[in-house]
Amino acid sequence: MIRINLLPFRLARKKENIRRQVSVFSLSLVFIILALCWVFFTLDDELSQTQNKVAQIKTESLKYKKTADRVSRIKKDLAILEDKLAIVENLKKRKNEQQILLEQLADRLVEKKMWLSSVAADARTVSLKGIAFDNPTIAAFMRYLESSPIFGAVDLKVSKTKGFGGNIRLKEFEISCTKILPAQTDKDGKSKKGKK
Numbered sequence: 001m002i003r004i005n006l007l008p009f010r011l012a013r014k015k016e017n018i019r020r021q022v023s024v025f026s027l028s029l030v031f032i033i034l035a036l037c038w039v040f041f042t043l044d045d046e047l048s049q050t051q052n053k054v055a056q057i058k059t060e061s062l063k064y065k066k067t068a069d070r071v072s073r074i075k076k077d078l079a080i081l082e083d084k085l086a087i088v089e090n091l092k093k094r095k096n097e098q099q100i101l102l103e104q105l106a107d108r109l110v111e112k113k114m115w116l117s118s119v120a121a122d123a124r125t126v127s128l129k130g131i132a133f134d135n136p137t138i139a140a141f142m143r144y145l146e147s148s149p150i151f152g153a154v155d156l157k158v159s160k161t162k163g164f165g166g167n168i169r170l171k172e173f174e175i176s177c178t179k180i181l182p183a184q185t186d187k188d189g190k191s192k193k194g195k196k
Helices: 007-108 135-147
Strands: 114-121 125-132 151-164 168-179
Touching: 007 114, 007 135, 114 135, 125 135, 135 151, 135 168
Parallel strands: none
Antiparallel strands: 114 125, 125 168, 151 168
């Protein structure tokens, strides 16, 4: 009978299996290392791109911040300028208002019988101080003021006799009245509401 020794064949097969497993493990390890390197480099590239974008956005935001600061300064300067223009416009209106007021007062004076010593006006009221020959002259002046379209609520505050020189006795008076807004009257002192 022929005897065959199978031990070397089994041993060779076992060695081949071990070699194959080591090869698969080595290849798997190399593949995993390559995959990890690829992921690392991809993430590193994305991180550097993101950092570049962040730096670019920061420089743009600084540029826009400077522009926004300039715009806010310009808006603030514009608001100050508009306030100044409003003040100038108000002064122009007040100048015309004072001119109209003085013209109306001059037209309402009782000629050669009275004169005004002071005129004070604010936005709503007018205070008049003056001297007249007698009480009827003061009453006529008050009626003339009431007939004017720019004066209202004429009120005599003080009327007293005052001596000037030796025998001259005159009436010193103080009158206050309200002032109708200049938008409601024209330069001639006529009411605009009545015009057509």
